Amino acid sequence: MTTLQVSSQKQLRQLIEQIERLEEEKKALAGDIRDKYAEAKALGFDVKIMRKVISLRKKSQSDRQEEEAVLAVYLHALGMLDEPPAEPPSHIMDAAE
Amino acid sequence: MTTLQVSSQKQLRQLIEQIERLEEEKKALAGDIRDKYAEAKALGFDVKIMRKVISLRKKSQSDRQEEEAVLAVYLHALGMLDEPPAEPPSHIMDAAE
Protein backbone atom coordinates (compact mmCIF):
# COMPACT_ATOMS: atom_id res chain seq x y z
CA MET A 1 0.00 0.00 0.00
CA THR A 2 1.76 3.12 -1.20
CA THR A 3 -0.73 5.75 -0.07
CA LEU A 4 -2.37 6.74 3.17
CA GLN A 5 -6.07 6.60 3.77
CA VAL A 6 -7.68 9.97 3.26
CA SER A 7 -8.52 10.17 6.96
CA SER A 8 -4.90 9.44 7.84
CA GLN A 9 -3.71 12.05 5.40
CA LYS A 10 -5.89 14.59 7.07
CA GLN A 11 -4.68 13.61 10.51
CA LEU A 12 -1.07 13.79 9.41
CA ARG A 13 -1.55 17.18 7.87
CA GLN A 14 -3.11 18.49 11.06
CA LEU A 15 -0.37 17.14 13.25
CA ILE A 16 2.32 18.65 11.07
CA GLU A 17 0.62 22.01 11.01
CA GLN A 18 0.22 21.98 14.77
CA ILE A 19 3.87 21.15 15.25
CA GLU A 20 4.92 23.88 12.87
CA ARG A 21 2.78 26.35 14.75
CA LEU A 22 4.35 25.34 18.04
CA GLU A 23 7.79 25.67 16.55
CA GLU A 24 7.00 29.15 15.37
CA GLU A 25 5.95 30.13 18.85
CA LYS A 26 9.12 28.65 20.20
CA LYS A 27 11.14 30.59 17.71
CA ALA A 28 9.34 33.76 18.70
CA LEU A 29 10.26 33.18 22.32
CA ALA A 30 13.87 32.66 21.34
CA GLY A 31 13.66 36.06 19.68
CA ASP A 32 12.24 37.60 22.82
CA ILE A 33 15.12 36.19 24.82
CA ARG A 34 17.60 37.59 22.34
CA ASP A 35 15.91 40.97 22.69
CA LYS A 36 16.18 40.81 26.46
CA TYR A 37 19.90 40.19 26.20
CA ALA A 38 20.21 43.07 23.78
CA GLU A 39 18.38 45.27 26.24
CA ALA A 40 20.72 44.19 29.01
CA LYS A 41 23.70 44.91 26.83
CA ALA A 42 22.38 48.37 26.02
CA LEU A 43 22.13 48.99 29.75
CA GLY A 44 25.80 48.17 30.09
CA PHE A 45 25.63 44.64 31.45
CA ASP A 46 28.01 41.92 30.34
CA VAL A 47 25.86 39.48 28.41
CA LYS A 48 28.35 36.68 28.45
CA ILE A 49 28.53 36.75 32.21
CA MET A 50 24.76 36.97 32.46
CA ARG A 51 24.52 33.77 30.44
CA LYS A 52 26.96 32.15 32.79
CA VAL A 53 24.96 33.24 35.82
CA ILE A 54 21.77 31.85 34.35
CA SER A 55 23.36 28.54 33.49
CA LEU A 56 24.83 28.34 36.99
CA ARG A 57 21.38 28.80 38.44
CA LYS A 58 20.10 26.00 36.27
CA LYS A 59 22.81 23.58 37.15
CA SER A 60 22.32 21.78 40.38
CA GLN A 61 24.93 22.53 42.97
CA SER A 62 26.11 18.96 43.16
CA ASP A 63 26.74 18.89 39.44
CA ARG A 64 28.89 21.93 39.73
CA GLN A 65 30.87 20.50 42.61
CA GLU A 66 31.45 17.24 40.81
CA GLU A 67 32.67 19.05 37.75
CA GLU A 68 35.04 21.17 39.74
CA ALA A 69 36.42 18.17 41.55
CA VAL A 70 37.26 16.37 38.31
CA LEU A 71 38.76 19.52 36.90
CA ALA A 72 41.03 19.81 39.93
CA VAL A 73 42.17 16.23 39.49
CA TYR A 74 43.01 16.82 35.85
CA LEU A 75 44.81 20.08 36.48
CA HIS A 76 46.82 18.33 39.15
CA ALA A 77 47.71 15.55 36.72
CA LEU A 78 49.04 18.20 34.37
CA GLY A 79 51.06 19.90 37.09
CA MET A 80 48.91 23.00 36.81
CA LEU A 81 47.79 22.73 40.41
CA ASP A 82 50.17 22.20 43.32
CA GLU A 83 47.75 21.00 45.97
CA PRO A 84 46.40 17.52 45.41
CA PRO A 85 42.60 17.80 45.12
CA ALA A 86 40.42 16.86 48.08
CA GLU A 87 38.14 13.82 47.72
CA PRO A 88 35.99 13.35 44.66
CA PRO A 89 33.42 10.53 44.61
CA SER A 90 34.94 7.34 43.29
CA HIS A 91 32.80 6.71 40.21
CA ILE A 92 34.28 9.71 38.44
CA MET A 93 37.75 8.27 38.30
CA ASP A 94 37.33 5.62 35.63
CA ALA A 95 40.72 6.16 34.09
CA ALA A 96 42.54 5.69 37.38
CA GLU A 97 43.78 2.16 37.77
CA MET B 1 33.62 49.93 43.10
CA THR B 2 33.34 46.26 43.92
CA THR B 3 29.56 46.05 43.76
CA LEU B 4 26.85 47.29 41.48
CA GLN B 5 24.65 50.21 42.46
CA VAL B 6 21.45 49.11 44.10
CA SER B 7 19.46 50.34 41.11
CA SER B 8 21.63 48.30 38.77
CA GLN B 9 21.30 45.28 40.97
CA LYS B 10 17.57 45.58 40.75
CA GLN B 11 17.69 45.96 37.00
CA LEU B 12 19.95 42.96 36.63
CA ARG B 13 17.74 40.84 38.82
CA GLN B 14 14.67 41.78 36.80
CA LEU B 15 16.33 41.05 33.49
CA ILE B 16 17.52 37.68 34.66
CA GLU B 17 14.15 36.75 36.02
CA GLN B 18 12.46 37.79 32.80
CA ILE B 19 14.87 35.73 30.76
CA GLU B 20 14.38 32.75 32.99
CA ARG B 21 10.64 33.07 32.61
CA LEU B 22 10.91 33.21 28.83
CA GLU B 23 13.13 30.17 28.86
CA GLU B 24 10.60 28.29 30.90
CA GLU B 25 7.91 29.09 28.37
CA LYS B 26 10.19 27.98 25.61
CA LYS B 27 10.86 24.76 27.41
CA ALA B 28 7.14 24.22 27.86
CA LEU B 29 6.63 24.60 24.12
CA ALA B 30 9.36 22.09 23.46
CA GLY B 31 7.41 19.75 25.69
CA ASP B 32 4.23 20.39 23.73
CA ILE B 33 6.06 19.55 20.54
CA ARG B 34 7.35 16.36 22.07
CA ASP B 35 3.80 15.48 23.07
CA LYS B 36 2.57 16.06 19.55
CA TYR B 37 5.15 13.67 18.18
CA ALA B 38 4.18 11.13 20.80
CA GLU B 39 0.57 11.51 19.77
CA ALA B 40 1.51 11.00 16.14
CA LYS B 41 3.49 7.94 17.02
CA ALA B 42 0.56 6.53 18.97
CA LEU B 43 -1.59 7.02 15.87
CA GLY B 44 0.87 4.91 13.93
CA PHE B 45 2.80 7.56 12.04
CA ASP B 46 6.53 7.34 11.58
CA VAL B 47 7.97 10.15 13.64
CA LYS B 48 11.33 10.05 11.96
CA ILE B 49 9.82 10.70 8.57
CA MET B 50 7.58 13.40 10.00
CA ARG B 51 10.62 15.19 11.38
CA LYS B 52 12.26 14.93 8.01
CA VAL B 53 9.24 16.36 6.26
CA ILE B 54 9.07 19.28 8.64
CA SER B 55 12.75 20.03 8.37
CA LEU B 56 12.51 19.85 4.59
CA ARG B 57 9.71 22.38 4.64
CA LYS B 58 11.78 24.66 6.80
CA LYS B 59 14.82 24.22 4.64
CA SER B 60 13.08 24.81 1.37
CA GLN B 61 11.76 28.02 2.80
CA SER B 62 15.16 29.34 3.81
CA ASP B 63 16.70 27.98 0.64
CA ARG B 64 14.32 30.00 -1.42
CA GLN B 65 15.26 33.12 0.46
CA GLU B 66 18.93 32.34 0.07
CA GLU B 67 18.54 31.73 -3.63
CA GLU B 68 16.89 35.06 -4.08
CA ALA B 69 19.64 36.80 -2.16
CA VAL B 70 22.32 35.15 -4.28
CA LEU B 71 20.48 35.98 -7.43
CA ALA B 72 20.33 39.61 -6.39
CA VAL B 73 24.05 39.65 -5.70
CA TYR B 74 24.84 38.19 -9.06
CA LEU B 75 22.50 40.47 -10.94
CA HIS B 76 24.05 43.39 -9.21
CA ALA B 77 27.52 42.10 -9.99
CA LEU B 78 26.53 42.02 -13.64
CA GLY B 79 25.16 45.53 -13.51
CA MET B 80 21.62 44.32 -14.08
CA LEU B 81 20.35 45.58 -10.75
CA ASP B 82 20.75 49.16 -9.63
CA GLU B 83 20.07 48.76 -5.94
CA PRO B 84 22.84 46.96 -4.09
CA PRO B 85 21.40 43.83 -2.43
CA ALA B 86 21.13 44.24 1.37
CA GLU B 87 24.52 45.81 2.06
CA PRO B 88 26.36 47.75 -0.63
CA PRO B 89 29.32 45.72 -1.92
CA SER B 90 32.01 48.27 -2.61
CA HIS B 91 33.65 47.13 -5.82
CA ILE B 92 32.15 44.32 -7.79
CA MET B 93 34.19 42.32 -10.22
CA ASP B 94 37.21 44.60 -10.49
CA ALA B 95 39.00 41.73 -12.13
CA ALA B 96 36.70 42.01 -15.10
CA GLU B 97 38.44 43.93 -17.81
Added chain:
Amino acid sequence: MTTLQVSSQKQLRQLIEQIERLEEEKKALAGDIRDKYAEAKALGFDVKIMRKVISLRKKSQSDRQEEEAVLAVYLHALGMLDEPPAEPPSHIMDAAE
Protein backbone atom coordinates in the same frame (compact mmCIF):
# COMPACT_ATOMS: atom_id res chain seq x y z
CA MET C 1 41.61 8.31 45.33
CA THR C 2 42.11 12.05 44.90
CA THR C 3 44.65 11.88 42.10
CA LEU C 4 45.07 9.92 38.90
CA GLN C 5 47.50 7.05 38.67
CA VAL C 6 50.85 8.14 37.30
CA SER C 7 50.26 6.12 34.15
CA SER C 8 46.91 7.81 33.63
CA GLN C 9 48.45 11.19 34.23
CA LYS C 10 50.96 10.49 31.51
CA GLN C 11 48.26 9.33 29.13
CA LEU C 12 46.16 12.39 29.82
CA ARG C 13 49.09 14.69 29.30
CA GLN C 14 49.89 13.05 25.97
CA LEU C 15 46.35 13.23 24.73
CA ILE C 16 46.06 16.86 25.62
CA GLU C 17 49.33 17.72 23.97
CA GLN C 18 48.34 15.86 20.83
CA ILE C 19 45.06 17.68 20.69
CA GLU C 20 46.73 21.00 21.21
CA ARG C 21 49.12 20.23 18.39
CA LEU C 22 46.28 19.34 16.05
CA GLU C 23 44.50 22.53 16.98
CA GLU C 24 47.58 24.54 16.17
CA GLU C 25 47.74 22.95 12.74
CA LYS C 26 44.11 23.70 12.24
CA LYS C 27 44.68 27.28 13.21
CA ALA C 28 47.58 27.51 10.79
CA LEU C 29 45.35 26.30 7.98
CA ALA C 30 42.77 28.89 8.88
CA GLY C 31 45.55 31.43 8.50
CA ASP C 32 46.47 30.05 5.10
CA ILE C 33 42.89 30.38 3.98
CA ARG C 34 42.79 33.94 5.17
CA ASP C 35 45.95 34.63 3.20
CA LYS C 36 44.43 33.16 0.07
CA TYR C 37 41.47 35.48 0.35
CA ALA C 38 43.80 38.41 0.88
CA GLU C 39 45.69 37.39 -2.25
CA ALA C 40 42.47 37.19 -4.20
CA LYS C 41 41.44 40.58 -2.97
CA ALA C 42 44.79 42.05 -3.99
CA LEU C 43 44.19 40.66 -7.47
CA GLY C 44 40.93 42.55 -7.62
CA PHE C 45 38.44 39.81 -6.94
CA ASP C 46 35.43 40.34 -4.76
CA VAL C 47 36.06 38.25 -1.72
CA LYS C 48 32.48 38.35 -0.56
CA ILE C 49 31.22 36.80 -3.75
CA MET C 50 34.00 34.24 -3.67
CA ARG C 51 32.92 33.19 -0.21
CA LYS C 52 29.38 32.89 -1.40
CA VAL C 53 30.41 30.76 -4.36
CA ILE C 54 32.41 28.44 -2.14
CA SER C 55 29.66 28.09 0.39
CA LEU C 56 27.18 27.38 -2.39
CA ARG C 57 29.39 24.63 -3.70
CA LYS C 58 29.61 23.17 -0.24
CA LYS C 59 25.90 23.44 0.28
CA SER C 60 24.90 21.95 -3.03
CA GLN C 61 27.15 19.04 -2.24
CA SER C 62 25.54 18.32 1.10
CA ASP C 63 22.12 19.05 -0.31
CA ARG C 64 22.62 16.42 -2.94
CA GLN C 65 23.58 13.92 -0.27
CA GLU C 66 20.59 14.90 1.81
CA GLU C 67 18.27 14.58 -1.13
CA GLU C 68 19.51 11.11 -1.86
CA ALA C 69 19.06 10.09 1.74
CA VAL C 70 15.51 11.39 1.82
CA LEU C 71 14.74 9.75 -1.47
CA ALA C 72 15.98 6.45 -0.10
CA VAL C 73 13.82 6.82 2.96
CA TYR C 74 10.75 7.52 0.90
CA LEU C 75 11.39 4.76 -1.57
CA HIS C 76 11.82 2.38 1.27
CA ALA C 77 8.65 3.66 2.88
CA LEU C 78 6.85 2.86 -0.37
CA GLY C 79 8.34 -0.61 -0.53
CA MET C 80 10.33 0.24 -3.63
CA LEU C 81 13.68 -0.32 -1.96
CA ASP C 82 14.56 -3.58 -0.24
CA GLU C 83 17.51 -2.42 1.80
CA PRO C 84 16.62 -0.09 4.62
CA PRO C 85 18.45 3.24 4.19
CA ALA C 86 21.27 3.59 6.71
CA GLU C 87 19.51 2.34 9.82
CA PRO C 88 16.51 0.07 9.62
CA PRO C 89 13.36 2.05 10.44
CA SER C 90 11.21 -0.40 12.33
CA HIS C 91 7.71 0.23 11.12
CA ILE C 92 7.17 2.44 8.14
CA MET C 93 3.83 4.00 7.47
CA ASP C 94 1.74 2.02 9.89
CA ALA C 95 -0.99 4.51 9.28
CA ALA C 96 -1.31 3.35 5.71
CA GLU C 97 -4.16 0.96 5.42
Added chain:
Amino acid sequence: MTTLQVSSQKQLRQLIEQIERLEEEKKALAGDIRDKYAEAKALGFDVKIMRKVISLRKKSQSDRQEEEAVLAVYLHALGMLDEPPAEPPSHIMDAAE
Protein backbone atom coordinates in the same frame (compact mmCIF):
# COMPACT_ATOMS: atom_id res chain seq x y z
CA MET D 1 31.50 44.14 -18.85
CA THR D 2 29.64 41.06 -17.74
CA THR D 3 32.40 38.47 -18.06
CA LEU D 4 35.91 38.03 -16.73
CA GLN D 5 38.97 37.87 -18.93
CA VAL D 6 40.01 34.30 -19.57
CA SER D 7 43.19 34.83 -17.57
CA SER D 8 41.17 36.15 -14.66
CA GLN D 9 38.78 33.26 -14.87
CA LYS D 10 41.69 30.89 -14.64
CA GLN D 11 43.13 32.74 -11.68
CA LEU D 12 39.80 32.74 -9.91
CA ARG D 13 39.30 29.07 -10.50
CA GLN D 14 42.73 28.31 -9.08
CA LEU D 15 42.19 30.41 -6.01
CA ILE D 16 38.87 28.79 -5.29
CA GLU D 17 40.28 25.33 -5.71
CA GLN D 18 43.19 26.12 -3.44
CA ILE D 19 40.85 27.44 -0.79
CA GLU D 20 38.63 24.42 -1.05
CA ARG D 21 41.65 22.17 -0.65
CA LEU D 22 42.76 24.04 2.44
CA GLU D 23 39.29 23.80 3.87
CA GLU D 24 39.27 20.08 3.30
CA GLU D 25 42.53 19.75 5.19
CA LYS D 26 41.10 21.83 7.97
CA LYS D 27 38.07 19.61 8.09
CA ALA D 28 40.28 16.54 8.21
CA LEU D 29 42.12 17.97 11.20
CA ALA D 30 38.85 18.65 12.93
CA GLY D 31 38.09 14.99 12.39
CA ASP D 32 41.43 13.97 13.87
CA ILE D 33 40.69 16.05 16.92
CA ARG D 34 37.32 14.42 17.29
CA ASP D 35 39.01 11.04 17.07
CA LYS D 36 41.44 11.99 19.80
CA TYR D 37 38.60 12.91 22.09
CA ALA D 38 36.89 9.64 21.28
CA GLU D 39 40.09 7.83 22.14
CA ALA D 40 40.30 9.69 25.43
CA LYS D 41 36.71 8.81 26.20
CA ALA D 42 37.37 5.15 25.48
CA LEU D 43 40.23 5.30 27.99
CA GLY D 44 37.83 6.55 30.60
CA PHE D 45 38.63 10.24 30.66
CA ASP D 46 35.98 12.90 30.97
CA VAL D 47 35.95 14.65 27.62
CA LYS D 48 34.01 17.64 28.77
CA ILE D 49 36.53 18.38 31.46
CA MET D 50 39.40 17.83 29.04
CA ARG D 51 37.92 20.48 26.80
CA LYS D 52 37.69 22.80 29.74
CA VAL D 53 41.32 22.18 30.63
CA ILE D 54 42.42 22.93 27.09
CA SER D 55 40.42 26.10 26.91
CA LEU D 56 41.82 27.20 30.27
CA ARG D 57 45.31 26.73 28.91
CA LYS D 58 44.43 28.84 25.90
CA LYS D 59 42.87 31.67 27.80
CA SER D 60 45.31 34.10 29.21
CA GLN D 61 45.32 34.18 32.95
CA SER D 62 44.30 37.81 33.12
CA ASP D 63 41.26 37.14 31.00
CA ARG D 64 40.20 34.44 33.38
CA GLN D 65 40.64 36.66 36.40
CA GLU D 66 38.66 39.47 34.89
CA GLU D 67 35.83 37.12 34.02
CA GLU D 68 35.74 35.67 37.51
CA ALA D 69 35.72 39.12 39.05
CA VAL D 70 32.72 40.21 37.00
CA LEU D 71 30.95 36.97 37.74
CA ALA D 72 31.47 37.54 41.46
CA VAL D 73 29.99 41.02 41.19
CA TYR D 74 26.90 39.69 39.44
CA LEU D 75 26.40 36.81 41.81
CA HIS D 76 26.67 39.27 44.67
CA ALA D 77 24.09 41.50 43.02
CA LEU D 78 21.74 38.53 42.95
CA GLY D 79 22.39 37.63 46.57
CA MET D 80 24.02 34.37 45.57
CA LEU D 81 27.31 35.34 47.18
CA ASP D 82 27.60 36.69 50.70
CA GLU D 83 31.02 38.26 50.58
CA PRO D 84 31.26 41.42 48.49
CA PRO D 85 33.77 40.75 45.69
CA ALA D 86 37.29 42.14 46.00
CA GLU D 87 38.32 44.85 43.50
CA PRO D 88 37.65 44.49 39.81
CA PRO D 89 39.18 47.00 37.38
CA SER D 90 36.88 49.96 36.87
CA HIS D 91 36.19 49.73 33.14
CA ILE D 92 34.15 46.61 33.57
CA MET D 93 31.45 48.28 35.62
CA ASP D 94 29.65 50.26 32.94
CA ALA D 95 26.21 49.69 34.36
CA ALA D 96 27.13 50.98 37.80
CA GLU D 97 26.24 54.63 38.23
Added chain:
DNA sequence: AACGTTGAAATAGTTC
Protein backbone atom coordinates in the same frame (compact mmCIF):
# COMPACT_ATOMS: atom_id res chain seq x y z
C1' DA E 1 37.39 49.49 17.19
C1' DA E 2 32.75 48.06 18.41
C1' DC E 3 28.86 46.19 16.33
C1' DG E 4 26.01 42.84 14.30
C1' DT E 5 26.13 38.90 11.25
C1' DT E 6 27.36 34.44 9.99
C1' DG E 7 29.37 29.89 10.29
C1' DA E 8 31.52 26.36 12.94
C1' DA E 9 32.02 23.89 17.29
C1' DA E 10 30.16 22.04 21.55
C1' DT E 11 26.55 20.69 24.44
C1' DA E 12 22.12 18.97 25.49
C1' DG E 13 18.29 16.21 24.50
C1' DT E 14 15.96 12.22 22.16
C1' DT E 15 15.70 7.93 20.24
C1' DC E 16 16.52 3.14 19.89
Added chain:
DNA sequence: GAACTATTTCAACGTT
Protein backbone atom coordinates in the same frame (compact mmCIF):
# COMPACT_ATOMS: atom_id res chain seq x y z
C1' DG F 1 24.46 3.76 26.57
C1' DA F 2 25.50 4.86 21.88
C1' DA F 3 24.14 7.67 17.84
C1' DC F 4 21.71 11.25 15.88
C1' DT F 5 19.51 15.63 15.93
C1' DA F 6 18.63 20.16 17.69
C1' DT F 7 19.99 23.99 20.23
C1' DT F 8 23.21 26.93 22.10
C1' DT F 9 27.60 28.95 22.34
C1' DC F 10 31.70 30.72 20.56
C1' DA F 11 34.78 32.79 17.25
C1' DA F 12 35.76 35.09 12.85
C1' DC F 13 34.51 38.46 9.52
C1' DG F 14 32.99 42.45 7.34
C1' DT F 15 30.91 46.75 8.33
C1' DT F 16 30.21 51.42 10.23
